Amino acid sequence: MAVRKGMEVSIAVSEAVKLANADVISAYPITPQTHIVEHLSELVADGELKAAFVPVESEHSALSACVGAAAAGARAYTATSSQGLALMHEIMFIASGLRLPMVMTVVNRALSTPINIWNDLSDIMPERDTGWIQLFAINGQEAVDLTLQAFRIAEDPRVLLPVLVNLDGFILSHVIEPVEMPDQEQVDRFLPVFKPVMRLDPDQPVTYGAFGSPDVYTEVKKQLEEALVGSQKVVAEVWKEFRSIFGRNYKPIESYKTKGAETLLLTLGSISETAMSAVDALREKGRKVGLIHIRLWRPFPFKEFFQAIREAKVLAVVDRALTPGGIGGPVGLEVKSALFQKADRPYVAEFVAGLGGRDLTVELFSEMVEKAIGYARKGKEMRYEMIGVREK
């Protein structure tokens, strides 16, 4: 029987990796990811998880070791944060380009400079275009569930892509939450042994990572793009099966009190739960407010997004990263682009907030909702507004 107990979310994620029976774990410690790989190294050292734990000299090597392991047919896992993810950037494209299934937990943290160990999404957003399937967890239970699902999605013969699961640094990774840890029998039923479609094998030699001339590069990129977009169908199937075994339901775009809502907050990650409290408070005052949060960031679920916002008149997008010199933040950019061709579309107010661990409170979400409604009424032309920045 699955047991529900209070656990630090990082520890729960490493226990999920153990349940997934990873073969190779390669990682370099970085705040706030440390507890995940620290606990995994203990599990391996104590013989509780039969895996090769490869301690490396950098995150570049950590992901490279996963690439090698996955190419050899192993179930590979790594985790990182911030600067560590930035150092992996080059290898991110190689993992997806080689179509190697693997799973990475990204414990979201701000990028330097200034050095800042606290939470925002400035680490993952520059990795948006690396060809990985990208998921967001909003609480500890989701972090566990998405980790298990990630292996299953990545290894599906119709997908064969790396998958990363985002969870917010500290405000999610280091909190103790009630988590229902699935039992091994359930997980084994959901996640069978990895059977690679192709792997490095001395008896049947193949070459991975050779050069591709202008004659072939375009076709390879087209194939990768189709696989990534096509993976959404598999993600939906995996969630359906997950629900039948574990009883918990996942959707690419999650909705909260959207029925009859004229204004919708749009969030990613654990701040969604704080924003839900703001929605509750505003609803109590009779305001027609709801929330959607993006679970599947890549591939972006356009159809489900349009469906989720069909009744909304105003969208208040909360971005926790900037695209410097651009129109706003990455989420706002995505959403506005998606809506551009729709004749009937909501007014989009975009806010950049919560950078480098700046608190995002219920009051701030309420403020953003009120501002969005006001701007919509005036038809204000806006790029984005930075919330809480000191002017003097």
Place this chain on the structure above:
Amino acid sequence: MAKIEALHPWKEVPLGCAILEAGNARKFKTGDWRSKIRPKTDYEKCIKCGLCWIFCPDMAYGHREDGYFDWNSDYCKGCGICARECPKEAIQMIAEEE
């Protein structure tokens, strides 16, 4: 640029652009990248020391049965390192015939 025998439509590209046939690099005759000069050895001056063979970065020199060394136009890029390293100045870089 060497010609690729079969250009796959995107649906048929091997997964991850892997090369499924071992040793097919042999089919790439990279000598057609050569700049417009090539080496010419004066066998009167050559002392069979093999420095051209040792220094050639493309391993484009072969060792003949009579002890001399021959360049291979399939792989030579015309860099001229062999000519520079030859202690007897037996190798000259000459214009490629069109």
